Amino acid sequence: MVCIRGVATSVPFNWTLFHPLRPRRSRSGCPFCTLLSVWQIDFMMSDVLCIGATGMLAGCVRALIARGDRIDCIARTLVGLEELKQTISTSDRTRLCTHSCDYRDLEKFEETLSSLSFQPSAAICWVHSPAEQVLDRIRHRFPDIDLLQVVGSSARLVGVCSTPANRIVRLGYGLAGDQSRWLTHDEISRGVYDAFVSGDMFSQVGTIKTL
Numbered sequence: 001m002v003c004i005r006g007v008a009t010s011v012p013f014n015w016t017l018f019h020p021l022r023p024r025r026s027r028s029g030c031p032f033c034t035l036l037s038v039w040q041i042d043f044m045m046s047d048v049l050c051i052g053a054t055g056m057l058a059g060c061v062r063a064l065i066a067r068g069d070r071i072d073c074i075a076r077t078l079v080g081l082e083e084l085k086q087t088i089s090t091s092d093r094t095r096l097c098t099h100s101c102d103y104r105d106l107e108k109f110e111e112t113l114s115s116l117s118f119q120p121s122a123a124i125c126w127v128h129s130p131a132e133q134v135l136d137r138i139r140h141r142f143p144d145i146d147l148l149q150v151v152g153s154s155a156r157l158v159g160v161c162s163t164p165a166n167r168i169v170r171l172g173y174g175l176a177g178d179q180s181r182w183l184t185h186d187e188i189s190r191g192v193y194d195a196f197v198s199g200d201m202f203s204q205v206g207t208i209k210t211l
């Protein structure tokens with residue numbers, strides 16, 4: 001009964017369930033709970049290409065790795081990529097492959113896409129505007145990819161991307177009393193993770209309306 005409830009309550013995604021700090025084994029010690037959560041993790045596992053994810057989206061990368069995904073991460077600076085690696089446990093680190101590349105250099109970007117450690121089934125892309133050329137290259141190389149584009153609150157959603165099949169998660173603001181504030185990196189990472197696993201075509205993190 002406990003096991004069945006465990007599955008039922010976990011299917012709508014619960015961030016804390018896959019938080020990198022959460023112990024992997026069932027707290028109750030029930031072997032079936034442990035087996036079921038492994039089954040759930042396998043079911044949800046993906047090979048994910050993450051672009052621009054060494055900053056505010058680093059927590060999102062950690063959460064994906066914690067649930068068993070393999071990640072290819074692209075950013076420019078080796079230091080940033082290395083710092084992200086260091087935040088991941090040694091045993092999980094083999095599932096993170098990093099690539100130093102400026103996505104504005106489209107030729108180098110193409111080369112990097114062809115050198116990924118796996119064929120990604122999904123992508124999370126935080127690409128500063130204009131993003132179309134970068135996203136089009138990804139879509140062209142991996143036509144069936146589940147591509148989630150992260151956009152800022154000021155992005156115009158009409159024509160935000162030339163490929164309508166892409167999913168969008170829009171960053172908004174947090175609210176502190178009657179004031180708006182920037183979202184924290186943790187809020188952004190959680191929101192983008194939730195958007196990714198939800199499968200929704202459009203998601204929003206925080207509120208868009210400014211006060």
Ligand SMILES: NC(=O)c1ccc[n+]([C@@H]2O[C@H](COP(=O)([O-])OP(=O)(O)OC[C@H]3O[C@@H](n4cnc5c(N)ncnc54)[C@H](OP(=O)(O)O)[C@@H]3O)[C@@H](O)[C@H]2O)c1
Pocket residue numbers: 051052053054055056057074075076077078080081101102103104126128151152153154171172173182183184185
């Ligand atoms: N509410 C909103 O609308 C909104 C939207 C955006 C940001 N923000 C706020 O602004 C803050 C910082 O934003 P940020 O854009 O600096 O995000 P960030 O996630 O902290 O950094 C940008 C990411 O993109 C990579 N990157 C940038 N240019 C690149 C290029 N040409 N080629 C490859 N990778 C590239 C960076 O790595 P490298 O530098 O190593 O390349 C890094 O991984 C956030 O803390 C957030 O709170 C708010």
